Amino acid sequence: MRFLIQHALDLSAAKTPDSTVFRYNGDELTYSECVTRTNQLANSLIAQGVERGDRVGIYLHKSLESAIAIYGILKAGAIYVPIDPRLPPMTVTHLLSQCGIRHLVSEGSKATSLDDIAVDVPLDSVIGITKDEHELRFSTLSWQDVSEAPSSAPDIPMIESDLAYIMYTSGSTGKPKGIMHTHRSGLSYAQRSMEVYGVVPGDILANHSPLHFDMSTFDYFTGPLAGATTVIIPEPYMLLPASLSELIEDEGITIWYSVSNALVDLLVRGDIENRDLGKLRLVNFGGEPFPPNHLRDLMARLPGARFCNVYGPAEVNQCTFFNVPDLPNQFADRFVPIGRVWDIADSLIVDPEDNEVAQGEQGELLVASSTCMRGYWQDPDRTKAAFFIQQSSEGASVQRRYYRTGDIVRSDEQGRLDFLGRKDRQVKVRGFRVELDGIEAVLTSHESAAESAAWIVDATPPSIHAAILIKETYLSEVTASALMQFLSANLPSYAVPSRIAIRNAFPRTGSGKIDRRALKELDMTEASQVDR
Amino acid sequence: MSKLRIITRFIQQELLKESDDVILAADDDLMDRSPIDSLGVVNLVAFLESEFSVKIRPGEVTLKNFRTIGAMLALVERKLAEA
Numbered sequence: 001m002r003f004l005i006q007h008a009l010d011l012s013a014a015k016t017p018d019s020t021v022f023r024y025n026g027d028e029l030t031y032s033e034c035v036t037r038t039n040q041l042a043n044s045l046i047a048q049g050v051e052r053g054d055r056v057g058i059y060l061h062k063s064l065e066s067a068i069a070i071y072g073i074l075k076a077g078a079i080y081v082p083i084d085p086r087l088p089p090m091t092v093t094h095l096l097s098q099c100g101i102r103h104l105v106s107e108g109s110k111a112t113s114l115d116d117i118a119v120d121v122p123l124d125s126v127i128g129i130t131k132d133e134h135e136l137r138f139s140t141l142s143w144q145d146v147s148e149a150p151s152s153a154p155d156i157p158m159i160e161s162d163l164a165y166i167m168y169t170s171g172s173t174g175k176p177k178g179i180m181h182t183h184r185s186g187l188s189y190a191q192r193s194m195e196v197y198g199v200v201p202g203d204i205l206a207n208h209s210p211l212h213f214d215m216s217t218f219d220y221f222t223g224p225l226a227g228a229t230t231v232i233i234p235e236p237y238m239l240l241p242a243s244l245s246e247l248i249e250d251e252g253i254t255i256w257y258s259v260s261n262a263l264v265d266l267l268v269r270g271d272i273e274n275r276d277l278g279k280l281r282l283v284n285f286g287g288e289p290f291p292p293n294h295l296r297d298l299m300a301r302l303p304g305a306r307f308c309n310v311y312g313p314a315e316v317n318q319c320t321f322f323n324v325p326d327l328p329n330q331f332a333d334r335f336v337p338i339g340r341v342w343d344i345a346d347s348l349i350v351d352p353e354d355n356e357v358a359q360g361e362q363g364e365l366l367v368a369s370s371t372c373m374r375g376y377w378q379d380p381d382r383t384k385a386a387f388f389i390q391q392s393s394e395g396a397s398v399q400r401r402y403y404r405t406g407d408i409v410r411s412d413e414q415g416r417l418d419f420l421g422r423k424d425r426q427v428k429v430r431g432f433r434v435e436l437d438g439i440e441a442v443l444t445s446h447e448s449a450a451e452s453a454a455w456i457v458d459a460t461p462p463s464i465h466a467a468i469l470i471k472e473t474y475l476s477e478v479t480a481s482a483l484m485q486f487l488s489a490n491l492p493s494y495a496v497p498s499r500i501a502i503r504n505a506f507p508r509t510g511s512g513k514i515d516r517r518a519l520k521e522l523d524m525t526e527a528s529q530v531d532r
Numbered sequence: 533m534s535k536l537r538i539i540t541r542f543i544q545q546e547l548l549k550e551s552d553d554v555i556l557a558a559d560d561d562l563m564d565r566s567p568i569d570s571l572g573v574v575n576l577v578a579f580l581e582s583e584f585s586v587k588i589r590p591g592e593v594t595l596k597n598f599r600t601i602g603a604m605l606a607l608v609e610r611k612l613a614e615a
Binding site: 485 | 549564565568569571573574589592593594595596597603
């Protein structure tokens with residue numbers, strides 16, 4: 001019987017216990033070893049007091065333990081919450097407190113910062129830290145300790161509507177949203193993606209996405225469900241495309257899934273003309289538009305692979321896909337289509353008044369699907385705002401719940417969608433969601449600031465630029481590098497603008513608001529970014 | 533200033549945005565759990581090329597050549613010897 005995400009692992013392990021399920025940096029786990037180790041982790045967590053429905057954080061750099069953590073937490077009946085190990089400690093503190101996390105799976109390098117964090121947010125236990133002479137404010141269990149726990153599956157009654165994981169978006173700014181997924185929504189995605197992409201036991205997947213990215217569920221759920229192998233890419237490889245392409249060749253990766261920008265990096269700097277990547281049969285990309293000229297070049301370099309544009313906000317996992325036909329000259333000056341809504345989802349395209357638009361008109365995409373989230377963690381207002389409830393014509397007794405993607409699309413006669421942009425000012429940089437208004441809020445909180453503006457520069461890859469209007473008295477003291485330091489301390493690295501202009505005046509619109517368009521124009525034409 | 537010092541300074545000040553009192557060792561692993569992002573690596577390559585007048589091919593921007601400052605220095609020295 002398969003109704004929980006962990007059944008994906010356990011049922012494949014019963015079929016092929018000796019196949020490799022996860023590999024990292026030369027170390028690997030077979031399916032049966034993975035079942036043992038995840039059972040042991042679950043039993044250890046339960047012994048530490050974790051109960052069904054508790055949130056357990058995964059605060060780790062990518063490793064084999066990442067995979068063990070996911071399944072061990074699920075088997076304990078708990079909800080896994082991946083935490084970006086690069087977030088500033090302050091943000092981690094907020095997240096732990098907001099999500100009520102008292103137990104974590106982490107690593108030795110985080111012991112000191114977790115001990116500091118535990119001053120503000122009490123923690124009960126942390127797994128993955130070896131006891132040493134330091135006194136810590138929580139109990140610890142090393143992986144050695146975990147390996148001594150019982151290896152039988154814990155007997156926790158669970159149902160498919162139980163929460164399985166919470167992924168936080170926009171940890172950068174304002175109040176982050178915790179996207180709550182159930183076993184049903186996660187497994188439903190794994191099942192359909194396995195079928196759509198034809199993932200089979202011989203496949204070797206590459207886990208490029210960090211755990212706090214929704215794309216990682218393909219690597220961690222779909223791979224094991226199919227009985228395939230997932231190679232967890234060590235973080236250093238992500239920085240060096242020429243080493244990444246070596247890894248793809250050496251590991252014999254057959255299915256790739258990442259944000260588009262990682263593939264552009266591979267094309268431009270990956271030295272792929274000197275690699276044999278012939279085993280790659282499927283290249284899935286998403287998270288942001290893929291510039292068509294780059295896509296065409298990449299497809300020419302990898303003639304044996306099928307390319308697929310995958311679309312879906314983290315709230316619904318995935319909802320459309322588009323198999324890119326051979327060398328798409330016809331998409332030369334526009335975005336690659338995001339394709340049709342897949343057959344387990346229903347969609348509407350609506351105008352700002354929630355009326356369906358005529359075919360061919362643009363509007364916001366709304367999606368109803370079994371892969372959809374339950375809502376945002378402890379945030380009934382934003383959950384309510386995220387959904388459109390459609391009443392049936394017979395009356396109020398039958399309702400359908402559609403997620404408002406906030407994405408503007410247009411459909412052609414065949415139902416194929418083009419993505420036209422974001423409804424609000426949320427932007428994507430290297431696959432990360434960044435709220436421009438949030439960056440402005442941080443920058444304006446600097447003591448020297450009167451006002452600020454942030455905007456996205458539509459280059460490849462896109463980047464964020466910002467300008468600050470300095471209070472008169474600070475004009476001679478504030479430097480761009482000091483402001484950069486301030487931003488780096490208060491924002492995750494991907495949200496830190498790549499340029500900042502210090503100004504004593506802003507262009508204004510007629511009503512006195514900052515004219516962001518004019519600022520952006522200035523930005524483009526100026527030689528110097530620092531204007532006093 | 534020695535080449536080692538020039539590379540170290542660039543990485544500390546431009547990529548890590550650290551002050552001078554954080555001293556990186558030549559064999560520190562800069563790529564594992566690194567605050568340097570992929571754009572930083574691109575800037576680093578551009579810096580090495582212009583500072584030492586060498587040409588680094590994309591295929592040479594690998595972990596082997598960029599994991600540590602010592603490895604980068606060895607790459608630069610090799611390039612200079614070839615020229």
